[in-house]
Amino acid sequence: MKANKDFFRIIPFLYVVIGPIWIIGTDYLLSISNLSPEKELFVDKCKGMLFVILTAVLLFVLIKNLRDTKQIEEEKEKLSLLIDAMPDFVSFKDGEGKWQQINKFGAELFELDGIDYKGKTDKEMAEYTDFYHDALIYCIGTDEEAWKAGKISRCEETIPLRDGSAKFFDALKVPIFNTDGSRKGLVVIGRDITSLKEAESKLRQSEKMSALGELAAGIVHEIRNPLATIRGFMQMSQAKTINLEEHTDVLVDEIDRINSIVNELLMISKPTDIVLINQNVNTIVSEVVQLFSMEATQQSKRLNVSDLGQFDTYCNEHKLKQVFINILKNALEAISQNGDVNITIYEKNEDYVAIKFEDNGCGMEEADLHHMGDPFYSLKENGIGLGMTVSFNIIEAHKGSIQIKSEVNVGTSVEILLPKSKP
Structure with missing residues (x-):
């Protein structure tokens, strides 16, 4: 594609150079020829007609190329607008890891607005920012892993923010190869899953609180029964309806039951290191x-x-x-x-x-x-x-x-x- 563009760029130059040579050269050849005036007039008209045809062909090719180029630019602009409108991080790198394009979301994320990033590697881009230096250097390793895998790879990446928080991305890396197997380009798409992570964290916290509530209810239930028994015997003893000394074995059993529950709870909540x-x-x-x-x-x-x-x-x-x-x-x-x-x-x-x-x-x-x-x-x-x-x-x-x-x-x-x- 690039070779075709270069060829069409030199056509006007060739036309300017070859045109005068054609006119002067053919006139000179006619002047030294021994053609009759009628034949010389005919050849001169053919020469002019051929030059007109050649000029028309070149103009047609140039106009068509300009029209195709304009269509390509229009499609490219539409694609850029579409990519910029995406709520995901999107970037394109060539086979050498040099940045070619990044969407608006990615540029704002890495604070690249106003920075000429095209043709630069992650290592070179890291020199522009101290804050995102480590994140950009980290991308070098994950990109290389995607190249070595030779297929679409997926990983989770964390990007720190200046306010102390972070954004989490589910990153897809798509390596593209030339027909000879050499590296052509790398497409990186990062879906922002920060909200999903926060929702998962809240859900886990909710589950923990629910489990804690169930545990507390279980403790209350298990300890209340022996406490009720002890309280009952103590009340009857105060009312002089029983001799408490005759029932001390029952009270000891209930106290042991409470102690057993407490000990096992301690083992669950604070497990000690086990010597093996x-x-x-x-x-x-x-x-x-x-x-x-x-x-x-x-x-x-x-x-x-x-x-x-x-x-x-x-x-x-x-x-x-x-x-x-x-x-x-x-x-x-x-x-x-x-x-x-x-x-x-x-x-x-x-x-x-x-x-x-x-x-x-x-x-x-x-x-x-x-x-x-x-x-x-x-x-x-x-x-x-x-x-x-x-x-x-x-x-x-x-x-x-x-x-x-x-x-x-x-x-x-x-x-x-x-x-x-x-x-």
């Missing part, structure tokens, strides 16, 4: 099973342990026992007489060891599974609903996970994954 050391998982599971073996036998329930190998993990033995005790206790409460709880320790993969607790008890609804781990959510009549919340937090601190599957009247499976110790 290398421990044998099989040994920890065996000790927990031993704690419940007498209780299970008395209730005609069976605990079956299958060790498919000896496994070590970096863990806190006390915390891990707390999780196993909680899960095993839930399993025993879910099964009836002659029920079974099967405990299996096996290698999940090369990185994780699995401890699975399976019972053939009452099971749970699908809807209840989604709330496992939520504070104060319990299916037990007198349950606090913090045991599984604490268990999830402990296993997460061990870099592990808990997966629960259940089916009503079939049973429940709780699989705990813990990372294996590395030599």
Whole structure:
């Protein structure tokens, strides 16, 4: 396109040079020729006619080129107006990363009004502004990533503002290549998602406040019951209707219940750093099973342990026992007489060891599974609903996970994954 423009620019010059040469040269040739006057007159007329035709052709080409150029300029102006009207950041760079065009939104964003940016790289543009220096230098790296990817790339970019705030952009970078694979140009389109980010932040804050409200309601509910019991006994003691000393065990139990709720809440709200050391998982599971073996036998329930190998993990033995005790206790409460709880320790993969607790008890609804781990959510009549919340937090601190599957009247499976110790 540029070569064609250059060619048409030199046509008038060629015409001015070649025209006189044509006229003088042909007149000279006719003067030294031996043509008869009639033939000389005919050739002279043909020469003039040919010159007129050539002139007409050149004028036609020039006029057509001017008309096409005008149409191109008009289309270019329309496109520029359209791009400037866009509420997004739009810029064009050539294959060398030099700026060719930027829309009004982008120029105002980077404070480029009145600055001749065309033909300059991001590094050169960064010299014009201290405030946006780092942002422009950062663009060099993301542009290069788009070139290397060889396809449309997407990233999120943050542009600081002078008032201390920032704008967030969902940036699309479109690399354009020549037929030989060389770089031709880069189109950058940045959609302003600042409002969306603010809405997401407000939504998260709203969810946190909602969760805090539910948590507060749960705390009030769980603590109010034992407080009501204590208050009732104290009032009856004041009325001399009971001897308070005969009911101290009830009062101690209710106080212990409040203390248990407070302790578990503290573990959730302010989890302490857990010291991890290398421990044998099989040994920890065996000790927990031993704690419940007498209780299970008395209730005609069976605990079956299958060790498919000896496994070590970096863990806190006390915390891990707390999780196993909680899960095993839930399993025993879910099964009836002659029920079974099967405990299996096996290698999940090369990185994780699995401890699975399976019972053939009452099971749970699908809807209840989604709330496992939520504070104060319990299916037990007198349950606090913090045991599984604490268990999830402990296993997460061990870099592990808990997966629960259940089916009503079939049973429940709780699989705990813990990372294996590395030599």
